[in-house]
Amino acid sequence: MADIDALRAKMKTIGDHVRTLKAQGAPKEQVDAEVAKLQEAKKELSESTGEPLGEEKGKKGRMALKTPKGTRDWAPSDMALREHIFSTLARVFKKHGGSNIDTPVFELKEILAGKYGEDSKLIYDLQDQGGELCSLRYDLTVPFARFLAMNPTQYANIKRYHIAKVYRRDQPVMTKGRMREFYQCDFDIAGHYDSMVPDAEILCIVCEALTELEIGDFTVKINHRKILDGIFAVCGVPAQKIRSISSAIDKLDKLPWVEVRKEMTEEKGLDPEVADRIGKYVMLKGGPELLDRLKKTELANNKMAKQGMDDMELLFAYLDVYGISDKMSFDLSLARGLDYYTGIIYEAVTQASAPPGFSTIPPVPPPESQANGSHAGPSAPSSKPPKKSKKDAEGEEEVDETTVGVGSIAAGGRYDELVGMFLSAASGASGSAKKAAGIPCVGISVGVERVFSILHQKSKHDEESRWGRSKETEVFIVAVAEGLLPERMKLAKELWDAGIKAEFMQKAKPKFRAQFDLIDKERVPFAVLLGPDELKNGIVKVKVQKGKDETKEDEGEVVKRDDLVSWLKQRL
Template identity: 55%
Template structure:
């Protein structure tokens, strides 16, 4: 490295739309990732790590006009590559490439890249995380679909969102059947479906206007649709739909309703019906869904001003919103509140024909979900701040080894090192101040800044008597153990293990019911 070159000045920043993750944000994010991963593994999922860039041809023709948002690598000779745009296409490429794999449950939490106009305040980044879970393989109807929804429910329960989220579900075949029964011409079905999809952020009259004025649908047909898409509930809605003869007479609706009835019975067995809302206004824009579709919303969710932190969602609505943004929606831009402008926190569905596009051979039916981890992060962080929950610690250190002494104090460095070593040997996380003669306030400050729960304090006299002091940090004035408890040095490890166990239990009980 030439020092001369390096001394040139340059702008010290990360590229536009990217950020460094650090400090408490990193701790919260890691906890979210590990919570989600634990649930995936509970259901036997494995992970596959694909390269951050793919051959450009693999991505080409997969994202319609959003292809312009793909980051290309420079042509430096050799293959032409692009950064991955999502995790779905690399997974489909992998499945097509590994034709011996006929079934898999895979999860993948990784960064994806979009050359979009970033809006940091709304969480729209150029580099952001996706978290996908997909089941590929031929199984009996609705069983994997039900397990995906069970997994979804387990994840939001594990995140501490119990009672505070709704899984909206619908079925493409029911929806298509409804459109057919209402009289939508076949060639307008996708177009009308995508108009319905906007009902989560626009009132019916706006959507109706789009159907009739922009898309030339007959007003009476639109009104019939309007009656259906109002339907929202659980078994009551399913029973109502099942009782409509016109739907039963429609092949698509009939199949979809049979699927949904089966799914409901499975969801009941899995104990997740309480959080389900069968919602006829849920349409999801992506063309490739072929069966059940779903989207998770949480309290405080608002119309998304931009959707790219929500995984697959961007492919359907993200760009459209940019082009068709209404003045009312621009209001979101004024807010830095991370929970504003955040719509769904997870979304997905069944896509039985996507892998065939890659392999050109047999289809592998798939059903999956994408968790909007950046949104989940923002909401979690905001809730933690508002609930003044137990402060998350920046590090996981259990003990800070300190020393003090009067005149002629040597610093007790070898003794502090030896105690730290014995703690590390026992897998207790420990630090000490890397100074030969540290001052006591500096040691306390270091322990407090990292939120370390225990100080282990060495004094020359105490050491001579074979004792050390364990001090729980942050005890109130007047607490009998405020100045620490003297223990035999030979018993330090069991003494610490016992305290740490109690501390973990206390922490766990404090945190139960609190997000993360």
């Protein structure tokens, strides 16, 4: 509440200031600037309280001027950063032979049905306006599996990437970046290949992508669904409770063991002894040496767990070849929510994305600290859920936590049966009969909003940041006197035709100062000055914009009009 009170006080101060300025007859620009500040503060308050802005309260007869709940507009400066993220990811994906595909924003309702467990209630449906029933896509994985099932011969082997928006009717928390419309960037390898070869390459892609995005240190937590299933089996979890217990386990990155144990025993009715047996396993984490220890436990006698451990052993060998083993943390508490995973699962976390007071990077303990069966808890136990991450001054932070869990910035796993499920359902065969005809897949989804938030935070510390400009204009053509509109147009057209990004002020007789204000505001690197004398002599003056103060001293360099394009091209 302190923050909110402070905001209200701030708004009052600015409001008073605006009234004073108006009373004094201050210049319009000055008043507008203050009004803009006031609107910013109002917006911040609205986001903090969750209440609509004053003018949007939908008073009788008034239209609410806003985007739908849980969605937002992306302004030009945000888009520059978002495009940088997309192009970086696309570059990494293409390096690995990725092909790009696109699918419709909505799918037939039945395509999405039964794929997301309890989260199915978050699916957006289109209104029944006659014809097919459709829903907005919830992720990019199910549409990809549907695509493969429709083209099983042509795309029996494909590395595909897909960068697109997905939709979840979750309770939005804008300050935590939990949005109802958000981007996912997915890379998946489909096809019958030798064990763990595609899986290792996906993890390699995760590491390359996060490194190239420069988001800082990260760790990839990995686990295997079959090892988890083996643990549940040897600990004595009843089959019908496996899904719900797995969901509880998945919260160990946000909650301490005591809370998770309580959920398992009190809410979900698990025998406390079984819970403690599970606890013995799921709080273990480490590297390949953890496999050796697991092999000495009763897990070694469970067929499922054995398969999972064999997979992990091979995977670790390949990760060594790729030189990325040091980024991995074999973490038995990682469970992942979705129904369709069948093999290895993973989540990338970064220190920068950890909520305050709770580390999401599990430090890899030295082997000696992991005595057989020791209960190594999460690194910073806490008796309450982590605090919301702090919202920045512009309310810009956009974190997608619904996709990847709190703090994780990429997540995925192997899903070998999803395509087969579609093929079986379409042919009318009973589930298992056609499973063999499916296409095994493994993939990763990068949570762009989270990455955006981290990079946006970083760029704010850097005034000269490349994300600060809202457009890429290289040259601004300035009329020194007399308007000279046709002459400015003609020069602009020459520059455009030469591929140079150029603008001029769209007024017949612009003021000299107004033109330079635009140049300063947009940080346009070159100003080309046109005047009657220059035109007569076939020259222009070019000022190179180095910084606000230097500009004013600089008289500008004289360049022949006919040489201007090549002069600029050399310098751009």
